[in-house]
Each structure stands twice: as structure tokens, then as C-alpha cells.
Amino acid sequence: MNKKIRIAVQKSGRLQEQSVKLLKECGLAFSNGPNRLKAETFNFPAEILFLRDDDIPQYVEDKVADIGIVGENVFIEKQKQVDLVQRLDFSKCRLAIAVSKDKQYDGPSSLEGKKIATSYPNIVNKFLKEKNINAEIHEISGSVEIAPGIGLADAICDIVSTGSTLLSNGLKEVETVMRSEAVLIANNSLDNEIQELLEKLIFRIKAVNTAKN
Ligand code: ATP
Numbered sequence: 001m002n003k004k005i006r007i008a009v010q011k012s013g014r015l016q017e018q019s020v021k022l023l024k025e026c027g028l029a030f031s032n033g034p035n036r037l038k039a040e041t042f043n044f045p046a047e048i049l050f051l052r053d054d055d056i057p058q059y060v061e062d063k064v065a066d067i068g069i070v071g072e073n074v075f076i077e078k079q080k081q082v083d084l085v086q087r088l089d090f091s092k093c094r095l096a097i098a099v100s101k102d103k104q105y106d107g108p109s110s111l112e113g114k115k116i117a118t119s120y121p122n123i124v125n126k127f128l129k130e131k132n133i134n135a136e137i138h139e140i141s142g143s144v145e146i147a148p149g150i151g152l153a154d155a156i157c158d159i160v161s162t163g164s165t166l167l168s169n170g171l172k173e174v175e176t177v178m179r180s181e182a183v184l185i186a187n188n189s190l191d192n193e194i195q196e197l198l199e200k201l202i203f204r205i206k207a208v209n210t211a212k213n
């Protein structure tokens with residue numbers, strides 16, 4: 001009885017503001033101070049957990065949180081046993097491969113034997129496998145776009161929205177690996193009460209997003 005659904009959202013970063021905004025538009029009232037780890041909602045049986053986005057799929061798999069909001073790219077990369085239950089229509093971006101703007105590029109075969117720097121090794125691996133390309137993947141966690149300039153890699157695979165970061169690092173986009181948007185993920189064995197709360201929330205999300213379009 002009186003169970004609360006635990007919702008994980010990014011603590012700070014590009015998903016944070018719109019995740020909080022969406023939940024508030026769904027009628028969940030809570031205060032989110034900058035250093036809070038948790039927030040109680042006043043008018044819906046929920047608890048909001050503020051976490052690093054990269055950790056959210058694991059927390060949802062482990063049921064530390066029942067559901068969470070992450071980029072689809074992170075959901076796919078982490079390969080956790082969680083369900084994608086609703087696309088959220090914000091934080092749209094793509095994962096793209098880029099090379100130095102003065103390098104010739106004639107399709108994926110140009111990547112054969114090359115070094116690719118990325119924070120998304122699983123996604124890049126799958127892409128290379130599908131294209132039958134052998135390349136070396138260098139996993140780095142940030143500032144991927146500077147890797148070619150400092151001689152760490154021949155190419156990168158990173159998140160792109162407008163392309164201006166690539167341009168300012170002397171890179172050009174040559175392949176789209178995947179498109180992404182924020183998604184709601186859920187643990188795959190929720191109790192009935194929590195499942196009902198999730199369905200209520202999804203119903204409200206759909207209503208909010210339909211009203212916007
Ligand atoms: P950290 O883990 O250090 O907070 P991060 O790079 O994982 O950094 P963000 O940069 O906040 O986190 O990005 C979170 C998610 O927002 C990404 O996984 C992606 O889905 C989305 N995203 C990132 N950059 C953009 C962008 N330029 N435009 C739209 N969505 C983006």
C-alpha cells in the first residue's frame with residue numbers, strides 16, 4: 001500500500017532541465033535544489049532520484065529506481081535488462097562518425113584499420129560489424145572531438161546536434177550511426193502497484209506531448 005514510484009533523472013547536464021519540466025507538466029510537484037539527491041513529490045506517489053545519466057540504466061535494472069529518463073544512445077550503449085517504455089520527444093541528437101575535414105572519405109571502408117575514439121564502444125562496434133569493417137576502438141569518456149587533432153585517433157563517433165563543435169575542431173561528419181532522443185526506461189519486473197503508477201504517468205506524458213505537437 002502507498003507505494004511510490006522511484007523516478008531517476010539526470011542530476012545535471014543536457015537532459016536535466018527538460019526531464020524535470022516534463023515531470024512537472026505531468027503534475028508532479030517537487031522542489032529540486034542543485035545538491036539534492038532525492039525529492040519527494042507532493043501530489044503523486046513518487047520519489048525523484050537525481051543521478052548521473054550514465055548510471056541510470058544500471059540503477060533501473062537493479063530496481064534502485066523503478067523508471068528513469070536517459071538518452072536513447074545511453075540506453076542502447078549500456079545494454080542493460082530494462083525496457084524502453086516511452087519516447088519523450090526532446091534532447092534529439094545523433095551519434096555520428098567524423099573525420100578531419102581534409103581527409104578523403106569514400107564510405108565505411110575508409111575506416112578499415114583506423115582508430116576511432118568514442119564514448120560509445122558498443123554502438124560503434126555494432127556499426128562496424130554490420131559494415132564488415134575492422135577498426136580499433138579507443139574508448140574515452142569526454143572531449144572526444146579533440147582526439148583527431150592530438151593524434152589519438154583517425155576518426156571519432158560522438159553526439160552531434162548542430163555540428164558546430166565538429167566544425168570548430170576541424171572535423172566533418174561522414175556517417176550517422178544512430179538517431180537519439182530522450183526515452184523513459186523501466187525495470188522489467190515492476191510490482192502491480194508501481195506498474196499502475198507507470199501507466200498513469202505514461203498516459204500523462206502522452207497527453208502533454210500531444211498538446212505540444
Ligand atoms: P556527464 O555524464 O558528464 O554529465 P554526458 O555527456 O553523459 O555528461 P550530457 O552532455 O548532459 O551528458 O548529455 C546527456 C544526453 O543528452 C546525451 O546522452 C544525449 O542523449 C543528449 N545530448 C547530448 N548532447 C546533446 C545535444 N547537443 N543536443 C541534444 N541532445 C544532446
Ligand code: ZN
Binds near residue numbers: 052053054
Ligand atoms: Zn553522462
